[in-house]
Amino acid sequence: MRNLKRPDIVHAHDWHAGLTPLYMRLAGVAAKSVFTIHNLAFQGNHPLAMGGWIGVPSDLLTPALSDERSIEFYGSLSMMKAGIVHADRVNTVSRRYAREILTSRFGHGMEGVLQAQAGKLSGIANGIDTVAWNPATDSQIARPYSVDDTAGKQACKRELQQAFGLTRDPFAPLVAIGSRLTEQKLADVVARALPTLLERHPRLQFAILGQGEPALELALQQLAAAWPGRVGVQIGYDEQRAHRLHAGADMLLHGSRFEPCGLTQLYAMRYGTIPVASRVGGLADTIVDYLPLEAPDPREPRDVRLMHGEACATGFLFDGEQVDDVVHALGRALAAFVQPASWHALQRNAMSRDFGWEASTANYLALYAEMVDARPALRETRVRKTPVRARAAGTSGGTRQAARADEGFNAGVGEMARSA
Structure with a gap:
């Protein structure tokens, strides 16, 4: 060619x-x-x-x-x-x-x-678009918020409860499920676990957004009918509802029999929605499990106590594929939810993580550099003829664009050199 x-x-x-x-x-x-x-x-x-x-x-x-x-x-x-x-x-x-x-x-x-x-x-883990998925600037949610000011998340929670037909209760723990409704995503087990969870935790709510196997869609719709005001199900997917789901929920339940990477948990953490997920694949790579001390010593300095549970944790991981495994994992999360200091620490940690593409890009550059000579290709040196008027009109803007292009090129060269 x-x-x-x-x-x-x-x-x-x-x-x-x-x-x-x-x-x-x-x-x-x-x-x-x-x-x-x-x-x-x-x-x-x-x-x-x-x-x-x-x-x-x-x-x-x-x-x-x-x-x-x-x-x-x-x-x-x-x-x-x-x-x-x-x-x-x-x-x-x-x-x-x-x-x-x-x-x-x-x-x-x-x-x-x-x-x-x-x-x-x-x-190499995937990344997410941190511009499109940014609670501080997201025009698709009820009210923006950030890691430094999460007050807007309550408005998002009210909007989500209303959209899914749930009881308007600011203190009710609201769990989101947003995924394909398939056996891979453990949806069959989750459907069996929900009645136990709803009976055990009287204020617990679920907002479920997804589509997949017809039998599983039907089972979840039947649960919504049996638990009005506490389970809301919307079959299908659209971008705006996904943004509102992650912004308004307190937790994300993300079961999976296998998970190559997963993006849902990354969106959730970005929005301060704490994931409760299977310890497999990319879920285990991207979520830091919350492991509090069984009996923390109050005489220990707070920073020492935090190192055991809150300092780095961003969510909850669980092993197994049975109903009891899901029930126990969500129970751990609910126990932390009623401890405001612990919960806010989890939210800060999750929202502070960088899940953009920069780290992934650097890793791919390193992979490529292992395969070929890492020296950058020479830039085009041939002079192309440009109409006079176009040159004159583009002089000032073109200079700025060229400067930015040079900065980007030099940054890429530096990254390749470091990766070699």
């Missing part, structure tokens, strides 16, 4: 682009390849006969045990396997998930393939 610079690295994402590293090898492309696994459960497995139609050589469709380059997977052609086997580097969207998928519990049958390629596997 003309006027297109040859890339140093091609980065393919998930099974949809899994054949890219394979095609690059077949074509003798010099560029290196990175393949990112966003969710190993979705593998793009198709009939082997499709291989001939899409240009995969027959010797790469033989049983996997006979050729380590094969993309055959239990009698199917696997696009996910093609990416894993033929990419120069493989990464996932959290460090813990990168370790988990090497095991039979999380490997979805692909653990053997990954174990064979473990030397090129790593994990």
